[in-house]
Amino acid sequence: MRVAFILFLASTLVSRADDNAAGRWEGTVQIPSRELVLIVDLAAGSDGSGGWQGSITIPGLGIKGAPLTDIAVKSDDVVFSIKSALADQRAGPAKFNAHFVGNGKLAGNFEQAGNSAPFALEKIGPSQVEPPPRNTAIAKEIEGEWKGGYELFGYPRKVTIKLQNGGAEGASAEFVIVGRKENKLPVDHVVQEGEFITIDSHETGLSFEGRARNGEIQGTILQGPIEVPVTLRRSN
């Protein structure tokens, strides 16, 4: 009976932490010589698995609604990472380790690229988690593997894009560019609108935009201001 009571109490504490964590949080992180404003949205996942979803906005760093990952709410502790923005090649994703300090406030440490700085957040309202961009389905005739090539700074590059439909989650794509080495780009957005198809790899800043006509996709590889034309044809 005592064990059951403890378990009940523990579950109450967990659900209280859950209730506390959900919402829109606003505050600042003080890095040397600069204060950054943070807006964090946390909400329980809609799939009933007990998971969490979240997004973050940092106006000073051009980050709006970036998805959060590795969110964990346990007792008085809340931890989460930013999925790709601010990630360092060696140290990994930017992380927040926080704990409740009462009165709807969170405090903790922000870690980015091995640096660490204190931050404080205050709950200011209900959660407004930014939904990630949704992939659309693609037409049957453009499913499959496409290949092309282009030249940049005097170096030839080969492009392979493999497109496939994935049910309710829309289409997915493999996006590979081979120059001096092979780069498999993480694709986070695939959209077809009429003849036009867009494939984005926000993590690398690379995109492909093209128009599917007459058995080929005429398009452009984009990276910042660099736009290089490329025509993709079905691989044999």
Next chain:
Amino acid sequence: MKTFTFLLLLFCLTSAAQAQSMFRGNAAHTGEYPGVAPREFHRVKWKFPTGARVMGSPVIQDKIIYFGSDDGNVYAVDAESGRQIWKTATRGPVPCTPAIDHGMVYVGSYDGKFYALDAQSGAVKWKFATEGERRFEAKGLHGWQPKTQTFADAFDVFLSSPAVMEGAVYFGSGDGNLYSLDANSGDLRWKFKTGDVVHASPAIANGVAFVGSWDSYFYAVDALSGKEKWRYHAGEDQLVHNQVGFQSSPAVVDGVVYTGCRDAQLYAFDAATGKEKWKFDNALSWVITSPAVAEGKVYFGTSDSSLYHVVEAGNGKPILKKEDKAYLFSSPAVTNDVVFIGVLNGTLEARDRNSGELLWEFQTEKSKQNADWVLTAERRFNVPLLFFDSWREAPLVSADREFAIGAIFSSPLVANGVVYFGSTDGFLYALE
């Protein structure tokens, strides 16, 4: 015997001092500094404050250090005590290295004037007006946006450092000219027009002036007449103008010209014909450092890939490669057994000349403070925080932040066991 040894030592020391009176040590820009150098760091002997960044390199003559600062002044400082002897104001930043010859200090300024100062007093002996200074600029430079907008290059950080030889002073200018002036009077001997900014420092050897321009050509010009002897066409970049232009200053040794280029190559040319002997590809990473050449080896560094290289002077074959943590714009100073080089993360490095291993490093206070988290905890550039926006002024602001952490663009001078260099924190340092 004792007297002979003393006189020999005195001669060696005097020669060493004489050989360090212009950028890269001499008119051929070999970058070799004879004499002893500290294999261990003991202390900051002194540091001398100026009002702004010290981008150029110090030179030494008769135990006096001469250098310029972005505060517009040219300084003479006692090499032993770090006490100011004189300062002379120009009307613009002085991000270059003076040359000392026959009691005169020669130096350029962003005010578009070239100055000759009395080395004892700093008094202006003469000044020469160029057609005006400017930085390299291009539309959509480095991918900055909007791409139809012209941007000045934040990484075009140096002015051309003068070289003096046989009564003539040679320097490049943002007006696109390579100038030769009479060292005594400041009268124009000749000027040689290139197609764009010349901020590299000319090397003079065997009656020929060698220099590269941002027009993508490297030139050999007769030092007496100013007539072109040959030119070499390096890489171009019509897309974002990133992989083009000579910012590195050449070194000339045994009839071969060595120079870096923003097209990511280190070149070796036949000094007589301009024929390419070999080139070393750095995979899209600029070679801004001016190569040092000593005993059949070429020492240089790269920017984005942040690599310290030593290659064979004869054929460009790699001897050793060491990974640094941040961009190298500072040029290596090669001493008997130690190589010194500045790093843009605010660190001065001392490396073993043979193995390339790091012997010691010195970090500026500004770098330790790491304002804006410009650096990662490992002292690499924190790219996601620094360059997240390529629009309008954002890249320029980012570059300013990047430079402001006590970065070392200055090429070290080594004299009498002391290492001298400047930093963007506004100090000239003397380490021993």
